[in-house]
Amino acid sequence: MADQLNERSQHILEAIVKDYIAFAEPVGSRAITKRHQFNLSPASVRNVMADLEDMGLLCSPHTSAGRIPTEKGFQYYIDSLLQVRNLTEKERRQLQESYRFSGMKMEDIMQEVGRILSGLSKYAGLVMVPKFATTVFRQIEFVRLSHRRLLVIYVSETGLVQNKIIQTEADLDNRQLEKISNFLNHELNGLTITQVREKLKKEMQQEMSLYDQLRKNALQLSCAALQDEVEDQLFVSGASLMLEHPEFSSPDQMRRLIQAFESKKILLELLDRSQSAQGVQIFIGSESECVDLQGCSLISANFSNKKGAIGALGVIGPMRMDYSQVIPIVDFTAQLVSRVLDDEADQS
Amino acid sequence: MADQLNERSQHILEAIVKDYIAFAEPVGSRAITKRHQFNLSPASVRNVMADLEDMGLLCSPHTSAGRIPTEKGFQYYIDSLLQVRNLTEKERRQLQESYRFSGMKMEDIMQEVGRILSGLSKYAGLVMVPKFATTVFRQIEFVRLSHRRLLVIYVSETGLVQNKIIQTEADLDNRQLEKISNFLNHELNGLTITQVREKLKKEMQQEMSLYDQLRKNALQLSCAALQDEVEDQLFVSGASLMLEHPEFSSPDQMRRLIQAFESKKILLELLDRSQSAQGVQIFIGSESECVDLQGCSLISANFSNKKGAIGALGVIGPMRMDYSQVIPIVDFTAQLVSRVLDDEADQS
DNA sequence: GTTAGCACTCTTGTCAGATGAGTGCTAAAG
């Protein structure tokens, strides 16, 4: 598609997108010739603009307004015209400064990363820590709450902690629980939760034939503890910053946007999609297939440690977002977070 | 103050407040005589309304609009005129039905309670679980993440779980950690976290003289784990429902409201205040001393188990909220939650 | 191919006038 446009059209499209990003208003032919130094008259620009509109890259809200880029126009801009500026050394250092998370637990780190993303970009920051299922089992502990209620705590290799209350059939005392947890810790060490589940399932089928009471109890407990899916965790920061932008100034759009942020479901789906890919991903407007997020773009990237992908983070803002600024921020942040997590893994 | 008004004035004030709650529009003298069966002409009603305005209970947005209740007017209505309807048996049963939380951990319960509150009231639901400091210590566990990084998990008597990553000076192996946790569990059992902190502080002062290495390690670890304040947790549900109401229809007010909800700080302060009191509390409008929550009211109540207050929950809505409906919901919900928590405590 | 010129379209803002809801006051009725 990049080849369909000659140089002049590209220049003009770029100018329009940039001006629209800057001013959030339809941009007209005269405005462009003024602000950018083409040696062209407004009339010539108009001709090009008409072509671009025919190609579906621009549209005009009404006859006598300027043009605004369509979704396709933004897409083209991002794919072919956008030059992502690199972060200056100073900015990199500033970012690194904010990422001193040693001694914080996973949840708090993620919350904080979201806040930083939102603060830097002036849009909403998202961080997702995905389903526990994809993490590697490290340790399980039992805390006896009452005679048949147990608190199960399991820890992943990356330091993620999940806890859950389960009811037991038998009343197990602390000595027994300790034995069970020792047994399980030894038995399940190094497996992903998904693998753990499979293993448990397999063994459960043979359970009838088990004479070893310890093993039997252990099996039952761990099944109860790990059986159901734990939901993805999503941290959202700075949703209210979105409301500052003129495209969401109507009460109706505000409501929709806030609802979308509140339900979190849609955001999770989007981030989940980016999970599969490498590097920075950009979802524009209705790609999200969600009415409530119409007019929004998401810039996301995965973070991981040496053992593989852990989660995704990103920034969500109006389609008219300052991509050249936000993309490197998201990119570098994902790298930094990955590094932080790696460092922690290294220590073990 | 209740005595300052004669019966007629009270009736009229009540009618105005009710109509304003129902229609969210200034109510005029004619409208009142139509909707309510006083045997009075609009003119008479007008006289009374003028008096009520002089007393600061009503105000008019402009000369030719009807009157709306002031904050003071709402206050008077709630203090003296409001008749809280009781929940029907059916409603009680429905509520109880939704409160089957057995086997859920504290956090999830609270999240769910918030959702239910918001769903029933059609306003925003709040649940606060207060600082860990006020809870009773039950158990501490250590999980070794790497050679000098430990995950500390501590559990309160009510089943609250907190975890934290700490750096240790010495490299402790699992055997040592087990001894330490056994020691601490025995030593600190039954104390509130505040008491635990005091005790640790006292013992730390004598630390120099300690020859017992175990004790020394235990002290250091528990200090690192418990030293800093854990923040109150606040669960907010249905904030977007607030945006449906006409008083927040202007973009500006929406922004402010969402900001207030996002920061959570103000909400926490408000709920904290209600912590000290018994029964249902009502904060009206600018009582909250917060511009962003102008025009809002909070109805809150504490919940507790036999060992004392645990947290607070409530509903936040426009000042023009349907108090007679929401108050019993909040009240009964607090009772139900308390009962659920008691039941769990009973089992131990 | 480029551009100046011009007619045309459509939004925005303003202003006047009409409408209607609601008030406050006064004077008459109960």
Added chain:
DNA sequence: CTTTAGCACTCATCTGACAAGAGTGCTAAC
């Protein structure tokens, strides 16, 4: 002395008209 009908007055809201301004598309000239 209380109540109420009547009336003048205020003020927000709606309407239509009109002007201004921004921007376009087309055409003809360069």
